[in-house]
Amino acid sequence: MKKERIFQVILTDDEHRLVEIVKRLKEADQPVLDVYSPVPVEEVEHILEVPESRLPKAGFWIGFTMGAAALLVMIWMMRYSYPIVFGGKPYIPWPSFVPPTFESTVLTSAYGMGIIMFIVSKLVPMMKAHPIDPRVTDYMFAILLDENADENFLKQLANEFSAEYKKVNAAEDVVIT
Amino acid sequence: MNLEHANHRAWKKPLQLSIGLMALGLVAAIIGYFVDGHVHFVSSWLTYSVFFLGMGLAATFFIAVHTIAHGGWQVAFLRVPEALMIFVFPAGVILLLSLLDIHTLYHWSHEELINPDSEYYDPLIAHKSKWLNVPFFSFRSVTYIVLWMIFAYWLRNLSQKLDETGNLRYWQRIQFVSGLFLAVFAVTSTLAAFDWVMSTDPHWYSTLFGWYLFAVVWVSMIAVIVLWVLWLRKHGINPHIRDEHLHDLGKYMFGFSIFWAYLWYSQYMLHWYANIPEETAWHLLRFKEHRILFYLIIVLNFAIPFFALMSRSAKRKPWVLTFVAFSILTGHVLEMWLLVQPSVYHAHYLDHWTFSIVDLGVLSFMAGLFIFVTMRSLRRAPIVPEKHPYFKESLTYKT
Structure with missing residues (x-):
C-alpha cells in the first residue's frame, strides 16, 4: 500500500464558482495543490500561474525528428539500397516523398504526445483509478489543498459558495507536479 | 455617429504614404x-488589379462567412474587412480598363486562331472557343465585377444601418445577403480565376486553379487585416483590439499559408507525376526561366509563416505578425507575377522578362490606392460596430 496522507478538498459543480473560489484561495495565499475538473477551465490555470505546457514543443520535436527520419529512410531506400528507375522519374523523386513525410510527421507527433500524456499522468494498462472523489469523473470540480491550509477559512469559503468541504485520505503522489 | 477617431493625428502618415x-x-x-x-x-x-480586386473580394467573403457561421470574434475589427471590401470598386474598374486591351493579354482572343481556313488555326483553342470568345468573356467579366460591387455595397450599407439603428432586422438581412453572396462567390470566384488568370495560357488547365487563386488572395487579405489591426491598436484608434484577436488572426495566417502550400503542392505534384506535356509546359516555363522565384515563393509563403507562427506566444507578438504579414504579401505579389506574366510574354514569342520598373510602378500605385481607399472608408464610419449583436462577445471571448 502506498503512503497516504490527509488532504483538504473543496468540491463544487459550477465552473464559475470554481474560478471564484480559486481566486479567493489564491488571494488568501492558501496552498492549492491541484484542481481536478471534468472539463477544461482555462482561467484556473491563469489564476494559479501554472507554467505553459511543454507538450506542444514535445509534439513538434517528435514530429520533426520522425518526419526527417522517414524522409531519410525513403531517400536511402530509393537512392542507395535499391536504386530503380520507374516512370522515368529521378532516383530521388522528392514530390512523391512529401505525402509519406507529412503522414509520418503527423502520426508520430500525435502518438508521441498521447504517450507522453500517459507517462506524465502515470497511466499504465490495468491500472486502477483512485479519484479524490468519485464524482470528479462526472460533474464535480475538486480543489485539492494541503493539510496545513486554514481549515476555518476553507469551510467558510465553501459555505459562501454553497460548495462542499471535506477531508480525504489519499496516496501521497496523487498530486502530479 | 461617433467619428472622433477620424481626427486622430496618426492618420496623417498613411495618407502621405x-x-x-x-x-x-x-x-x-x-x-x-x-x-x-x-x-x-x-x-x-x-496582374495587380486581379490581385487587389481579389483581396477586396476575399474581404467580402470574410464578412459573409463569419456572419453565416455566427462568428463573433471578428466584430471588434469588423470595420477593417469592411473597408477592404470597398476596394472592389476601384480595382474592378481598373481591371475592366486593362481588359480593354484583350488582344495583348489573351491570345485566344484572335479570330484567326479559331478560323479553320487560317494558317494560324489552333484546334485546341477552337475547341474552347464556345467559352473563350470575346463577347462572352466581356459579358462574364462585367457580370462578376458588377455582382461583387453590388454585394460589397449592400453589405456595407446594411452594416451602417445596423450601426445607426441597432435594429436586429438589419442583422437578419445581413445574414440573408451573406448567404446569397456565398452562393454567388462559389461560382464566380472560380470562373473569374479561370477567365482572367488561367486563360492567359489557354492550352493549359488546372481544375483547382480557382481555389488556388482564392488561397492567394485570401491569405494576403488576412495579412493586410493584420497590418491594419496592429496599426489601429498601436495608435490607440481602436482600443478594443486585444491579444486574443491577434492570436486568432495569427492562426488564420498560419493555417491558410499551409492551405496555400497544400494547393500549390496538389497542383504541382499531380502535373509532375502524370508528366503530360500539355500540363507540365506551364510549370516548365516558370521553372526554367524563373527558378529563383519559383523556390522563393515557397519560402516566403509557406516556410516562413509555418515556422515563425507555430508557437502560441509568437502569434501574440506584434513584430512577429508584422514580419510574417510582409513576408506573405511579398510572396503573393511575386506569386501573382509568376502566375500571369510568363504566360503573357510566352504568347508574344518573347523568351524572358523579369520583375521590372513597370511592375514596381503599377504595384505601388495599386498599393497606394488600396491604402487610400481603405483609410477613407475606415474614417467614415465608427471604428467599432457597437450595435452589432456579437460586439460584446468579441470583447470578452477567450481563445
Missing part, C-alpha cells in the same frame, strides 16, 4: 511603359 506611393507609382509606370514596352505594361495592370 498612400499619396506618395500613388504618385511615385504612376511616374514609374509611365517610365516603365517606355522602358519595358506595351505588353509588359498591360500585363502588369492585369
Whole structure:
C-alpha cells in the first residue's frame, strides 16, 4: 500500500464558482495543490500561474525528428539500397516523398504526445483509478489543498459558495507536479 | 455617429504614404511603359488589379462567412474587412480598363486562331472557343465585377444601418445577403480565376486553379487585416483590439499559408507525376526561366509563416505578425507575377522578362490606392460596430 496522507478538498459543480473560489484561495495565499475538473477551465490555470505546457514543443520535436527520419529512410531506400528507375522519374523523386513525410510527421507527433500524456499522468494498462472523489469523473470540480491550509477559512469559503468541504485520505503522489 | 477617431493625428502618415506611393507609382509606370514596352505594361495592370480586386473580394467573403457561421470574434475589427471590401470598386474598374486591351493579354482572343481556313488555326483553342470568345468573356467579366460591387455595397450599407439603428432586422438581412453572396462567390470566384488568370495560357488547365487563386488572395487579405489591426491598436484608434484577436488572426495566417502550400503542392505534384506535356509546359516555363522565384515563393509563403507562427506566444507578438504579414504579401505579389506574366510574354514569342520598373510602378500605385481607399472608408464610419449583436462577445471571448 502506498503512503497516504490527509488532504483538504473543496468540491463544487459550477465552473464559475470554481474560478471564484480559486481566486479567493489564491488571494488568501492558501496552498492549492491541484484542481481536478471534468472539463477544461482555462482561467484556473491563469489564476494559479501554472507554467505553459511543454507538450506542444514535445509534439513538434517528435514530429520533426520522425518526419526527417522517414524522409531519410525513403531517400536511402530509393537512392542507395535499391536504386530503380520507374516512370522515368529521378532516383530521388522528392514530390512523391512529401505525402509519406507529412503522414509520418503527423502520426508520430500525435502518438508521441498521447504517450507522453500517459507517462506524465502515470497511466499504465490495468491500472486502477483512485479519484479524490468519485464524482470528479462526472460533474464535480475538486480543489485539492494541503493539510496545513486554514481549515476555518476553507469551510467558510465553501459555505459562501454553497460548495462542499471535506477531508480525504489519499496516496501521497496523487498530486502530479 | 461617433467619428472622433477620424481626427486622430496618426492618420496623417498613411495618407502621405498612400499619396506618395500613388504618385511615385504612376511616374514609374509611365517610365516603365517606355522602358519595358506595351505588353509588359498591360500585363502588369492585369496582374495587380486581379490581385487587389481579389483581396477586396476575399474581404467580402470574410464578412459573409463569419456572419453565416455566427462568428463573433471578428466584430471588434469588423470595420477593417469592411473597408477592404470597398476596394472592389476601384480595382474592378481598373481591371475592366486593362481588359480593354484583350488582344495583348489573351491570345485566344484572335479570330484567326479559331478560323479553320487560317494558317494560324489552333484546334485546341477552337475547341474552347464556345467559352473563350470575346463577347462572352466581356459579358462574364462585367457580370462578376458588377455582382461583387453590388454585394460589397449592400453589405456595407446594411452594416451602417445596423450601426445607426441597432435594429436586429438589419442583422437578419445581413445574414440573408451573406448567404446569397456565398452562393454567388462559389461560382464566380472560380470562373473569374479561370477567365482572367488561367486563360492567359489557354492550352493549359488546372481544375483547382480557382481555389488556388482564392488561397492567394485570401491569405494576403488576412495579412493586410493584420497590418491594419496592429496599426489601429498601436495608435490607440481602436482600443478594443486585444491579444486574443491577434492570436486568432495569427492562426488564420498560419493555417491558410499551409492551405496555400497544400494547393500549390496538389497542383504541382499531380502535373509532375502524370508528366503530360500539355500540363507540365506551364510549370516548365516558370521553372526554367524563373527558378529563383519559383523556390522563393515557397519560402516566403509557406516556410516562413509555418515556422515563425507555430508557437502560441509568437502569434501574440506584434513584430512577429508584422514580419510574417510582409513576408506573405511579398510572396503573393511575386506569386501573382509568376502566375500571369510568363504566360503573357510566352504568347508574344518573347523568351524572358523579369520583375521590372513597370511592375514596381503599377504595384505601388495599386498599393497606394488600396491604402487610400481603405483609410477613407475606415474614417467614415465608427471604428467599432457597437450595435452589432456579437460586439460584446468579441470583447470578452477567450481563445
